[in-house]
Amino acid sequence: MAETKNAEFYQEVLDICLTAGRLMIEGGSEMYRVEDTMLRIARNAGIMDPRVFATPTCVFMSLDGGKLSQMKQIRDRNINLELVDRVNALSRKFAAKKISLKDLKSRVLALQTELPTFPLWLQVMGAAALSATLLVLFMDDYDWVDFPAAAIVGALGYLAYVFFKRFTRVRFLSELVAAMVMSVIAIGIAHFFPEMVVDNILIGALMTLVPGLAFTNALRDLFMGDLLSGIVRLFEATLTALALGGGVGIVIKFLGV
Template sequence: MAVDQNKIIETCLLAGRIMVEGGSEIYRVEDTMRRIVRKASNNDSQIFATITGVLVTMDADENTRFSQINRRGIDMEKINIVNELSRKFTDGTIDLDQLRQRLKRLDRELPNFPLWLRVLGAGFEGMFLMIIFTQTHAWVDMPLTMLAAATGYLVSDRLGQISRIRFVQEFMGALALGLVGILGVRLGLGHNIDNVLIGAVMPLVPGVPITNALRDLIEGNLLAGIERGFEATLTVFAIACAIGTLLHYV
């Protein structure tokens, strides 16, 4: 029985950690973990999750287990797959061992789009959001905005592979896109630097974390909401510092 409980807790913690790393709301994480424990053991559990760790205690067990979270990002595919697997488990389509193995495979081998496609997508995102936010069809600025947005995303993504300090990633990414935008306008490749920067910076702006922070606060998860909101604020501050520095000195 002890081995089964350990397996249940391990599976529960793995699912929760993957969801938090993907940027899920805390109430969704806790609900998914609680459903896994209830289905596997017919017992309730005490779940506590933040953006830095998840904790679970089964009512039938005196031990408490904790899993630390060292990296975070935005990956909706992770959240969707964990939700799908947890639903299959609660419906009886798969058993606990299958759920555990698939979660381990997801944690180890998450499918991802190739880098060139993600960079291209970031470029298109910046270009189209420039149109939305500036309310103007500045055709001459669109190619430069796309190039600047793609460059900023590429620099931020590559730094993310070698550094765990997210604010450095966003700062350097914003610095790179700002340089491309400013130099491009001065070389005649664009017309309005404001339009270019407004659109190009959008792929780096933490819109989802800010939204999730508000949702966590509304749900009553004050600690997670404050943590995530403060992290998003620092990210915005890093981006603003990079752009402000360029506009002042370049």
């Protein structure tokens, strides 16, 4: 009876740790942070010698000296730092004895169905503001002519990215289509308003989809010694950049701009 209870306890801790790790990876966390959070939960649950190995596509964990091992696969990865922060905060509350293991489990499971995110209209407004301000930053000039155009193109392009992402599991395809939409709109605006510069507009608009954080996390994983995850994320960020550049290049080639 005691052995059964012990096995159930190990399984409960394992499920909580793996779910927490999966959520953090889906939110774009670095691998060392994922492993640290999972180990912190297991150790504060009273389990000695927990073992964790996390990659961008899968997370492994073993307890009880390796007798109980399981894994969870990660298929969808985005940038959701709010999700990462919430999972990390729950693990620290559990470490500080502010919540019980049962509370930790219920709250982690709740995050699966209630992922923290902003409404779509606010994301689109953020994309517009980001596109316009980054235009000024990268061009090193207060280009008031292209400023509103970059905001419009960035907002519509981001909206297209979210829309097409719902119909395909190929992440890079939605980014390619979004870049093409941005290019068509930017060229169309420049056609009616010749004083506007297409290059300037696209430089600002594309920044909403450029994988800056993914590239930074890839380098950080490499510097922390997580070579596998670092290389995978670096390659993923490179493919995203190629998809954005390819989308712009295709439109410019066929429209003859």
